[in-house]
Amino acid sequence: MKQNFIGALCALAVMGGAFAQTPKKPAAKPAAKTAPAPAAEEKDAATLEFEKFRAEMEESNPAELFEMKGEEQWKTKRGPKNVSLAESCDLGQGVGKVEGAYVKMPRYFADADAVMDAERRIVWCMVEKQGFKFDEIAAKPFANANFTPDITNLVTYVAGHSRNMKIAVPLKDPKVREAYETGKAMAAYRAGPYDFSCNTCHGSDGKRIRMQNLPNLGTAAGAMKGVQGWPGYRMTGGVMLTHQWRMGDCFRQQRFPQPKYASDAIAYLLTYMIGNANGQVYKGPGIKR
Amino acid sequence: MEMNVTRRTVLRGAGSLGALSALIMAGVLKPTAAYAAEWNKAAFEAKDTAGALKGLGAATTADSNDLMLKVPDIAENGAVVPVDVVSKIPNTSSIAILVEKNPQPLCAQFDFANGAVADVSARLKMGQTSLVKAIAKADGKFYTAQKEVKVTVGGCGG
Amino acid sequence: MADPMKIRAQMKGDVAEVRILMGHAMETGQRKDAAGKTIPAHFIQSMTVEVGGKKVIDGQIGTSVSRNPVFGFKVKGAKVGDKVVVSWVDNKGDKRTDEAAVA
Numbered sequence: 001m002k003q004n005f006i007g008a009l010c011a012l013a014v015m016g017g018a019f020a021q022t023p024k025k026p027a028a029k030p031a032a033k034t035a036p037a038p039a040a041e042e043k044d045a046a047t048l049e050f051e052k053f054r055a056e057m058e059e060s061n062p063a064e065l066f067e068m069k070g071e072e073q074w075k076t077k078r079g080p081k082n083v084s085l086a087e088s089c090d091l092g093q094g095v096g097k098v099e100g101a102y103v104k105m106p107r108y109f110a111d112a113d114a115v116m117d118a119e120r121r122i123v124w125c126m127v128e129k130q131g132f133k134f135d136e137i138a139a140k141p142f143a144n145a146n147f148t149p150d151i152t153n154l155v156t157y158v159a160g161h162s163r164n165m166k167i168a169v170p171l172k173d174p175k176v177r178e179a180y181e182t183g184k185a186m187a188a189y190r191a192g193p194y195d196f197s198c199n200t201c202h203g204s205d206g207k208r209i210r211m212q213n214l215p216n217l218g219t220a221a222g223a224m225k226g227v228q229g230w231p232g233y234r235m236t237g238g239v240m241l242t243h244q245w246r247m248g249d250c251f252r253q254q255r256f257p258q259p260k261y262a263s264d265a266i267a268y269l270l271t272y273m274i275g276n277a278n279g280q281v282y283k284g285p286g287i288k289r
Numbered sequence: 290m291e292m293n294v295t296r297r298t299v300l301r302g303a304g305s306l307g308a309l310s311a312l313i314m315a316g317v318l319k320p321t322a323a324y325a326a327e328w329n330k331a332a333f334e335a336k337d338t339a340g341a342l343k344g345l346g347a348a349t350t351a352d353s354n355d356l357m358l359k360v361p362d363i364a365e366n367g368a369v370v371p372v373d374v375v376s377k378i379p380n381t382s383s384i385a386i387l388v389e390k391n392p393q394p395l396c397a398q399f400d401f402a403n404g405a406v407a408d409v410s411a412r413l414k415m416g417q418t419s420l421v422k423a424i425a426k427a428d429g430k431f432y433t434a435q436k437e438v439k440v441t442v443g444g445c446g447g
Numbered sequence: 448m449a450d451p452m453k454i455r456a457q458m459k460g461d462v463a464e465v466r467i468l469m470g471h472a473m474e475t476g477q478r479k480d481a482a483g484k485t486i487p488a489h490f491i492q493s494m495t496v497e498v499g500g501k502k503v504i505d506g507q508i509g510t511s512v513s514r515n516p517v518f519g520f521k522v523k524g525a526k527v528g529d530k531v532v533v534s535w536v537d538n539k540g541d542k543r544t545d546e547a548a549v550a
Binding site: 329388393404405409412415 | 511512
């Protein structure tokens with residue numbers, strides 16, 4: 001029966017409303033503890049060569065250009081209601097407070113009665129506080145070569161204010177725990193023409209696709225690999241992309257339908273993955289291949 | 290406020306910068322001491338390395354161990370290849386960087402003055418595996434160093 | 448309007464390390480859009496760096512420099528508080544000047 005529920009949730013993610021649904025009670029009990037981190041993974045020559053240049057790439061990351069824009073947009077009165085996010089948006093740390101907010105999401109927000117990741121929360125603020133239309137934001141949620149949505153700049157700005165802080169998703173909150181468990185079940189849910197689940201690629205140690213090592217999202221270190229560097233400046237195309245985008249891309253690679261932007265389903269999957277990375281240090285917006 | 294306008298551009302009122310020149314003539318902007326050199330069209334639009342070197346006036350170059358080129362053996366992504374060039378050759382006044390197999394090999398050229406060290410870093414596009422070349426100019430002579438960078442394709446978004 | 452640059456300049460010993468991020472498409476003129484039409488070249492052609500009122504770098508750039516360019520330079524004899532002024536002009540005449548102080 002659990003399979004059917006998750007399938008329904010995935011379908012909901014594709015077709016359903018953005019903020020409406022609260023999770024049904026998941027069937028599984030919380031896992032006692034995540035599996036231990038794998039032993040140091042083997043690295044090939046190419047990976048080692050990439051890493052030699054990694055520090056330099058990260059030190060001067062074009063992501064900072066998007067942070068700058070996001071900061072301006074955060075502080076500017078905008079939207080039909082002509083208010084700034086700085087004076088209206090509570091990311092869980094108090095209205096307007098961005099310091100450390102990113103690493104403490106997803107979290108439960110009572111005003112929205114939903115568990116929200118950072119991007120979903122900022123979209124919620126743009127809609128509820130500034131009066132922007134959700135459908136207009138969701139119509140073009142991600143960057144391309146000619147366009148970077150405001151939400152991407154805003155997420156990058158907020159993420160930049162959690163640099164070098166530890167991930168601390170409040171998993172003790174029962175609503176967050178519920179989201180985590182649902183996300184965990186979703187990660188294991190196999191579907192699509194190839195009968196893939198998230199865990200097919202990201203559920204055990206030592207897997208890779210071509211040049212890329214695939215992290216095991218069930219471990220703290222592995223989950224952090226799925227969190228680190230997002231939002232990220234993508235070298236391919238030179239665009240700034242968010243964690244929501246990356247989740248959608250995993251759906252694409254699984255040959256699933258695209259998930260609905262800023263939906264419950266993505267929030268739950270992110271709660272599972274980011275929650276597993278609790279205690280790991282987030283280095284801020286990254287640079288991705 | 291944009292102030293660094295080339296005096297030559299101003300004098301010639303060159304096409305694309307015509308409006309800017311008009312502003313300068315109207316006294317809205319004024320050129321400062323920082324005159325940028327005119328873009329070296331012949332060198333940058335050359336379709337091969339020999340043409341680019343000719344455009345730079347560097348038809349003959351000598352290898353030098355005092356010119357160091359730091360590039361990856363394999364590029365993580367050909368769209369963004371980090372490059373670092375350091376010249377220990379005394380009186381290095383200029384460094385140019387080329388990617389041999391790019392449609393237009395010359396990537397950039399920097400002149401140093403007033404304490405600037407002959408040490409530059411940049412990020413380059415590479416369409417395919419190619420030699421990357423650094424050219425340093427010192428006392429009117431040109432020196433070169435080169436290294437191959439492999440460019441791979443494919444993979445997912447990390 | 449062109450996007451602002453991000454400029455960082457920091458003393459390391461007696462040398463100021465200047466790092467510059469520029470927001471620019473750096474279109475090569477070789478790419479085609481979805482409809483098969485060539486996307487016209489649009490790229491930064493020249494840039495200058497001034498430290499403490501003196502020009503230290505006079506640069507020329509071609510289409511092989513990456514989108515959203517990043518440059519690093521080193522300048523001897525600079526000191527904390529010196530003004531760093533970076534300017535660029537592209538092939539369409541768009542331009543941008545930004546400032547920072549050596550830290």
